[in-house]
Amino acid sequence: MVKICCIGAGYVGGPTMAVIALKCPNIQVAVVDISTARINAWNSDTLPIYEPGLDEVVKKCRGKNLSFSTDVEKHVAESDIVFVSVNTPTKTQGLGAGKAADLTYWESAARMIADVAKSNKIVVEKSTVPVKTAEAIEKILTHNSKGINFSILSNPEFLAEGTAISDLLNPDRVLIGGRETPEGKKAIEALRDVYAHWVPVDRILCTNLWSAELSKLAANAFLAQRISSVNAMSALCEATGADVSQVAHAVGKDTRIGPKFLNASVGFGGSCFQKDILNLVYICECNGLPEVATYWKQVIKVNDYQKTRFVNRIVSSMFNTVSGKKIAVLGFAFKKDTGDTRETPAIDKIFNDMQKPAFVFDGRNVVDAEKLRKIGFIVYSIGKPLDDWLKDMPAVA
Numbered sequence: 001m002v003k004i005c006c007i008g009a010g011y012v013g014g015p016t017m018a019v020i021a022l023k024c025p026n027i028q029v030a031v032v033d034i035s036t037a038r039i040n041a042w043n044s045d046t047l048p049i050y051e052p053g054l055d056e057v058v059k060k061c062r063g064k065n066l067s068f069s070t071d072v073e074k075h076v077a078e079s080d081i082v083f084v085s086v087n088t089p090t091k092t093q094g095l096g097a098g099k100a101a102d103l104t105y106w107e108s109a110a111r112m113i114a115d116v117a118k119s120n121k122i123v124v125e126k127s128t129v130p131v132k133t134a135e136a137i138e139k140i141l142t143h144n145s146k147g148i149n150f151s152i153l154s155n156p157e158f159l160a161e162g163t164a165i166s167d168l169l170n171p172d173r174v175l176i177g178g179r180e181t182p183e184g185k186k187a188i189e190a191l192r193d194v195y196a197h198w199v200p201v202d203r204i205l206c207t208n209l210w211s212a213e214l215s216k217l218a219a220n221a222f223l224a225q226r227i228s229s230v231n232a233m234s235a236l237c238e239a240t241g242a243d244v245s246q247v248a249h250a251v252g253k254d255t256r257i258g259p260k261f262l263n264a265s266v267g268f269g270g271s272c273f274q275k276d277i278l279n280l281v282y283i284c285e286c287n288g289l290p291e292v293a294t295y296w297k298q299v300i301k302v303n304d305y306q307k308t309r310f311v312n313r314i315v316s317s318m319f320n321t322v323s324g325k326k327i328a329v330l331g332f333a334f335k336k337d338t339g340d341t342r343e344t345p346a347i348d349k350i351f352n353d354m355q356k357p358a359f360v361f362d363g364r365n366v367v368d369a370e371k372l373r374k375i376g377f378i379v380y381s382i383g384k385p386l387d388d389w390l391k392d393m394p395a396v397a
């Protein structure tokens with residue numbers, strides 16, 4: 001029986017391994033983590049993360065071919081395939097601080113694998129990492145290998161939070177990068193066999209290592225760029241009386257552009273887009289490509305601009321100061337299905353209790369602005385024609 005171990009029981013490691021266990025009953029899957037609290041939660045009735053559909057998958061497989069453990073070394077030693085899905089945040093100090101990916105957790109995982117391995121292993125990069133990380137990992141593993149063979153694969157994850165289970169069950173593609181050597185090709189085949197249990201083979205793309213590593217950063221950069229593009233348009237819509245939803249709809253009808261990821265917002269959030277674009281910018285700079293770095297950096301700059309613009313609208317509409325005023329934030333999560341409070345029927349109550357004039361600032365275009373205006377609110381919807389009140393106020397506080 002093939003044994004898989006995943007180091008890192010987070011937003012990626014947990015759901016990904018649960019789906020592998022569900023679809024591959026003949027494979028034993030162990031998810032390990034240094035955090036006892038996280039592992040205890042994975043073994044309890046209250047999982048450490050909320051994802052629609054996750055509970056059912058975990059409950060079906062846990063105790064059969066899916067386990068969660070803090071005994072990292074034991075499970076790594078026993079596995080044929082080791083996924084590494086540890087966090088790779090932006091560095092906060094040292095070389096590349098504020099941009100480069102911090103690979104401390106990755107490096108310590110790689111050193112531990114080299115230490116405890118007693119048989120040949122396929123080591124899979126699941127975390128999002130800079131291009132050429134596989135080379136560094138390979139060096140760590142082979143220089144400490146005691147004659148054991150390690151094959152490194154890059155298998156970046158494209159799931160989005162909130163839709164992780166459906167993304168994993170029905171992925172647009174699975175990407176596997178490996179060395180173009182006989183051993184590398186054999187390792188790619190072994191991982192392809194795992195996914196082929198449920199993913200159509202034409203959706204399993206096999207590339208060289210560097211293409212797979214870079215494709216992940218590129219995909220996130222392209223997605224974030226679309227959001228910054230529509231958000232940039234939202235500012236122009238407000239200045240001209242155009243409606244950003246209508247513009248996005250018309251633009252997205254072009255089949256070359258497509259309708260997805262064109263929702264104007266207060267800017268993108270989440271743990272990935274900013275971190276991965278900063279990482280991309282850093283890699284471009286390190287490779288002597290300042291123009292390319294500047295191009296992608298602009299995506300973050302527009303995102304920052306959009307956040308500031310939204311706050312400025314709030315402050316300027318409320319007579320240039322919010323000090324002493326109470327502001328309620330409805331929907332604090334970075335996106336839906338992670339804690340959503342839209343269309344709460346409590347809004348009319350809220351209006352009666354509020355000081356007048358009462359405002360709603362909608363950074364996601366999710367509220368029914370006309371309904372709220374009828375109740376008496378002054379409504380600002382991002383990228384939409386402005387209320388008279390807002391027209392009279394400067395856009396910048």
Ligand SMILES: NC(=O)c1ccc[n+]([C@@H]2O[C@H](COP(=O)([O-])OP(=O)(O)OC[C@H]3O[C@@H](n4cnc5c(N)ncnc54)[C@H](O)[C@@H]3O)[C@@H](O)[C@H]2O)c1
Binds near residue numbers: 007008032127161
């Ligand atoms: N969150 C997402 O939606 C998403 C999607 C695709 C890719 N990614 C990428 O996947 C990676 C993991 O992201 P995440 O959101 O799952 O992170 P996370 O912080 O939720 O989980 C990482 C886990 O790794 C554990 N860990 C760290 N070092 C360890 C070690 N040496 N041994 C054992 N466990 C260790 C941590 O305790 C933590 O529980 C990142 O590189 C991220 O960029 C994330």
Ligand SMILES: O=c1ccn([C@@H]2O[C@H](COP(=O)(O)OP(=O)(O)O[C@H]3O[C@H](CO)[C@@H](O)[C@H](O)[C@H]3O)[C@@H](O)[C@H]2O)c(=O)[nH]1
Binds near residue numbers: 160262263264265
């Ligand atoms: O049209 C849109 C779409 C999204 N967003 C915002 O963008 C952010 C990110 O959303 P989303 O991409 O859906 O969630 P993530 O979980 O951050 O997933 C992204 O980051 C992951 C980590 O790398 C990748 O695996 C996914 O493919 C990629 O979509 C959120 O704040 C959204 O509200 C918008 O403002 N407008």
